[in-house]
Amino acid sequence: MNELPQQLVNGLLLGSMYGLVAIGYTMVYGIIQLINFAHGEIFMTGAFGALSVHLWVLPDGTTMWVALPLMLIGAILVSVLVAVGAERLAYRPLRGGPRLAPLITAIGLSLALQQAVWAWYPEAKSARTFPQIHGGPFHIGSVTIQPGDIFLIAAAPVSMAVLAYFVMKTRTGRGMQATAQDPDTAKLMGVNTDRIIVIAFALGATFAAVGGVAYGLKYGQIDYKMGFILGLKAFTAAVLGGIGNIYGAMIGGVVLGVAETLATAYIADIPGMDKFGSQSWADVWAFVLLILVLLFRPQGLLGERVADRA
Numbered sequence: 001m002n003e004l005p006q007q008l009v010n011g012l013l014l015g016s017m018y019g020l021v022a023i024g025y026t027m028v029y030g031i032i033q034l035i036n037f038a039h040g041e042i043f044m045t046g047a048f049g050a051l052s053v054h055l056w057v058l059p060d061g062t063t064m065w066v067a068l069p070l071m072l073i074g075a076i077l078v079s080v081l082v083a084v085g086a087e088r089l090a091y092r093p094l095r096g097g098p099r100l101a102p103l104i105t106a107i108g109l110s111l112a113l114q115q116a117v118w119a120w121y122p123e124a125k126s127a128r129t130f131p132q133i134h135g136g137p138f139h140i141g142s143v144t145i146q147p148g149d150i151f152l153i154a155a156a157p158v159s160m161a162v163l164a165y166f167v168m169k170t171r172t173g174r175g176m177q178a179t180a181q182d183p184d185t186a187k188l189m190g191v192n193t194d195r196i197i198v199i200a201f202a203l204g205a206t207f208a209a210v211g212g213v214a215y216g217l218k219y220g221q222i223d224y225k226m227g228f229i230l231g232l233k234a235f236t237a238a239v240l241g242g243i244g245n246i247y248g249a250m251i252g253g254v255v256l257g258v259a260e261t262l263a264t265a266y267i268a269d270i271p272g273m274d275k276f277g278s279q280s281w282a283d284v285w286a287f288v289l290l291i292l293v294l295l296f297r298p299q300g301l302l303g304e305r306v307a308d309r310a
Helices: 004-032 039-057 064-094 100-120 147-169 171-181 183-188 193-219 226-241 246-269 279-296
Strands: 138-140 143-145
Touching: 004 039, 004 143, 004 147, 004 171, 004 193, 004 226, 004 246, 039 064, 039 100, 039 193, 039 226, 064 100, 064 193, 100 226, 143 147, 147 171, 147 193, 147 246, 171 183, 171 193, 183 193, 193 226, 226 246, 226 279, 246 279
Parallel strands: none
Antiparallel strands: 138 143
């Protein structure tokens, strides 16, 4: 139990990263009811965009405090370009078609993005070392925070605050809420729904890019397959919080991260469960939590969409 504060902080950090990626799933679903299974790869391309800036744009010896903002901009640009391109070329032509067609397209796009990075990025065939923030670790009581986690500690709450302000206070945000409630009526009221959908994809990609940079700083390496499992967990977080609810996405991410961390750390202490507490079981417990939530509260923890309360 002396390790409990540390494990809670670890879970909070992990869950914040899940939540940043889950926002993209829930925004797109809330507006056009599309589960964008390629969103995990958008997260991955953002991480490689940041690494590319560090390797090919910045001069050698650039300190991380100077490099990190530029890497973040590169990550966002790459992720947004990929997401907006996917919406325009892959999803928009299928918008009026059968519901299954965009879902299959999203799965195909996910595989295509993985293979594109594998084929075109010279060093993507094996895990690539991601530049790190040097210094630390930092100690707060019994809790240790690694330097790479500092970015995530700052980025997650700032991202949520900016998103909340954008959705609730800006004209475009109100247009997003209107489109989520009733796209046909919103169009009759003068809302450019195509533009709103593009903005939703771009915003989701922006937060995924932030999550990609946070992943690289936290784990020290990235690879072309990193988006698959993390994307599934982020989707799980979106469902836990209530698919279509942007605040639920972050809450679901935090719940999932804390539950996964605590299960990995403590479940082996239960008699007869010693084989189920290793890190290899972390993914299993994440999806067990999803099944339990869907059994007892299928609408998710917060349930209704944000747009329904506007």
